Amino acid sequence: MTQIIERPAMNGDEAPEPYFTAVPMVPTLTMAQAINRALHDAMAADERVLVFGEDVATLGGVFRVTEGLAETFGEQRCFDTPLAESGIVGIAIGMAIRGFVPVPEIQFDGFAAPAFDQIVSHLAKYRMRTRGDVDMPVTIRIPSFGGIGAVEHHSESTESYWLHTAGLKVVAPSTPSDAYWLLRQAIVSRDPVIYLEPKRRYWVREAVDTNAPGLPIGRAAVRRIGADVTVVTYGSLVATALSAAELAEQHGWSLEIIDLRSLNPLDFDTVADSVRKTGRAVVMHEGPRTLGFGAELAARIQEELFYDLEAPVLRATGFDTPYPPARLEKLWLPGPDRLLDCVERAMVQP
């Protein structure tokens, strides 16, 4: 039995005002639950929203992030696809052309590679190449980054690929609340958004106020105020940076931690305000150093804030190797030690 839903607004129509379901409490949720709640609320708010991918319906996703959506909204709106990532993104584009708001899942970061052509050649370019005729309100969720002891291809940092592709927006939450709100905002955005979920933080709990008005995409958060060194990071590593800041106190170094939340659009004003104050910046990300987002941030900081700097902008990152085997990943991933080494180099000039 085909479930028929009302004809959605077409491209060119005004997007409906975001409608956020009222929940009479502030539940404590894991990040995985917060993402699930955001998907649920987005699907309830707008029947053009479709969720699909590998194992998302019957199983509820390999991380259970899509649990209950197929039961609640039916198999027309949440469905399992054949095992083909290019196909998943490709049909999302066709659905967007017909006025839907697809929220496909790529099961793991490493498996975004087969979808690369659809994302880069079509999804990102569609609006520009039709001179604005066709919006692509597609949000691609990708469980991302390392630190969970996984096999190959399950721990990749893909953000640089997307950030180097004009036409995409890229966000990476670090807390359950941000995970909820960034996803709600990504789904109502009429531009394609790559939503990178830090798997390592799926089970962190936090009270998530789903009634609070969500900030638009593109606002960074200062997670800790400090005076000596600005640490710019996102996703999984925000918690790492915060714990490093505690250790830094013992050395008498005061770290200011900025959680970018959104990598494109980039809230450079928040970074600049902090660096003007501290005069020192360290960028931290998991992915390989060469042409990682740290390279862009370091370039931008020195272009605009050169005369405010007391020290070179440094990068605490993964290495230019393939992501290592699980037994070695703790040594490879940037942790508090690698960050504090950079902080020391910034603080103690030769």
Next chain:
Amino acid sequence: MAEVSAATDVPLAVDLEPVQLVAPDGAPTSEDRYTRDLPPETLSWLYELMVVTRDLDGEFINLQRQGELALFASCRGQEAAQIGAAACLRKTDWLFPQYREIGAFLLRGITPAQMGAVWRGKWHGGIGFTERCCAPIAIPIGTHGLHAVGAAMGAQRLGEDSVTLAFLGDGATSEGDAHEALNFAAVFKAPCVFFIQNNQWAISVPISHQMAAPSIAHRAIGYGMPGIRVDGNDVLACYAVVAEAAKRAREGGGPTLIEAITYRMGPHTTSDDPTRYRTQSEVDHWLALDPIARYRTYLQDAGVWTERLEERVEAKSKRLRSELRESVVGADDFDVAEMFDTVYHDITPELERQREELLTELAKET
């Protein structure tokens, strides 16, 4: 009677002999599974579209040679295939073209100026095509088949009885995305017709190097959908087989893979030199199978072709050629700021900054 799959109710065989309703000499064939009985005005309309498409195609080549267009990909020889396939559909059925479907564009009312803007390099893709339920052109090969399937799955969810037509080429069937598109369409019973114009050549590589299968249509068996071969130079046959596939799709019967056997009479694009890879005798062989000459003879014998029709077609052709020329020659470029403004619905601060940077740079130069 071909064996039928118990699981999918789809024939487990494909007829290698293409469906043909009008023979190369213009005589009706003995084919009786399909009808060639269309109303005279439809028969005339198809003729008009084919002739105008060929004439406009020639004008595109002239304009490219005169330096007004960056490039052009001729559809000469493929008029019957693409016009027959698109003509049997409704205006609300979606087309997902590659880049050689001038006949299908014209049929949908996409203007010569809209097509000219693409080949002149004024803008990518195609502006305003989607207002005609036609996707912009797709330069990457085979990738847009998935868009067609997604649109068809959208139509299912809208409760429409519309059909989506994906135009692919023989080369495209080698791409992984073509496989994913066919498989998704079959799995979801998407109302999508895959129309493969097998024009024998993917730039310089012949179909014999693209695959070892008995035919492109034979691949349908593996996907669990009907596969049909049709004479792509026979407009009525193309019309008939696509109409049948579209009817099945509208009724919930799922997708069909159609292989239209045709020939690219010209080079791949205006940048190509086909004498490096194919013989004149091969081209001459296909010249004798020309879709327009054959159809004109058929219409004459059927009493549909008249001097008045020919005059009308010529007048229309002349008008569209001059429309194209006027829209292209010396045409103004778009405002450079648009290349920034159209990327996102909500432009990013960084892109705004870069736009101002370029505008400042240009202001200094002038």
